[in-house]
Amino acid sequence: MEEKRPFGEYIRKKRLEKAMTQRELAQRLYVTESTVSKWERGLSYPDVSLVPAICGQLGISEHEFFAACDDDQAHAQEKAAHHWRRTVAGLRRFFAVGYLVAIAVCFVCDIAIYHRLDWFWIVLTAVSLSACFTNLPFRIKRNRIPMCLGAASICTALLLASIWRYAGGHWLAGGLAITVACLALPWGVWAICRLPGKAVILSACWASAWLFLLLTVIWAFTGGDWLLGVGYPLTAAGTLFGWGYLACVRWLPTGPLLKAGVLALTTSLLIPVFNTLCTILLSQSEGPRFWEYFSFSALLARRAAGDPAWVNILIFLLLLPLSLLLLLFGLWAELRHRRGQLHQ
16 A cells, blocks of 8 residues: 555646546546545556556656656656747748748739839749748658758759849859759768768768869859869869868767867868968969968068968967867877776
């Protein structure tokens, strides 16, 4: 009986919180009032088949029923989830109303001012593109990513077409080609993620190749001699740094602090390397060379001469010691961690 007493007290507490009498609870559960009384006095337990019905009437979970106490953590999580759902629903309604108001106002203004639908189509397609990211994902239950991405791709093409219809010119084919090249990145990543295996590595390979593809498409419509001499080398340098970041995060067998130090040092070195490469490829002899980034006197000389490049040198000279300190701290933490593992 002592074991049943906490359970009976909990059932009575939850019943009173619901402002129900023993008779009302018994009627809703199709049992006698004396049965409910025995539960609350700790004389008996409910039948197992009644557990879901009792939980539903008292507003408790089955875990709380068997534990005979409130699960505060679960209630807090449920409350937070409910608040989040209400916030998201409110944002969806806000965007939907905003889109409808914008479309209606622009429709009326375009008709009233120009007596025909002119720039209204730009607004309509732009709003539709925005809705593909803010409202459409919540309306689709299956294949959400490809459906939303497909709708966004169509809306982007329609937006370009509506702009071309309004502004004219001979740029539509190039704009559509560049847009298709841009959309190839998310579509490619989506396709790779559906394949079994190393999706991260394959996605990184595709992103690297996509950069060169995008530059090639842009060059095909703009012309010039910048692709091989400038575009590809700078893109290759940026891609190498990107792979360095990925290699550090994914394969460096150290703790997060040491990885952060390596990433910080890599980021600081990116400034002189990339800027020096730009100076060489763009034939800008006045730009600072790699070794000048390590010289405070070069910073002062360029500042006195009114060269804005001194800001780049200053940023590097500030980042370099900070990244070295973080790297040393990461090494100390990693050595301490490994010593602790050896002693264990």
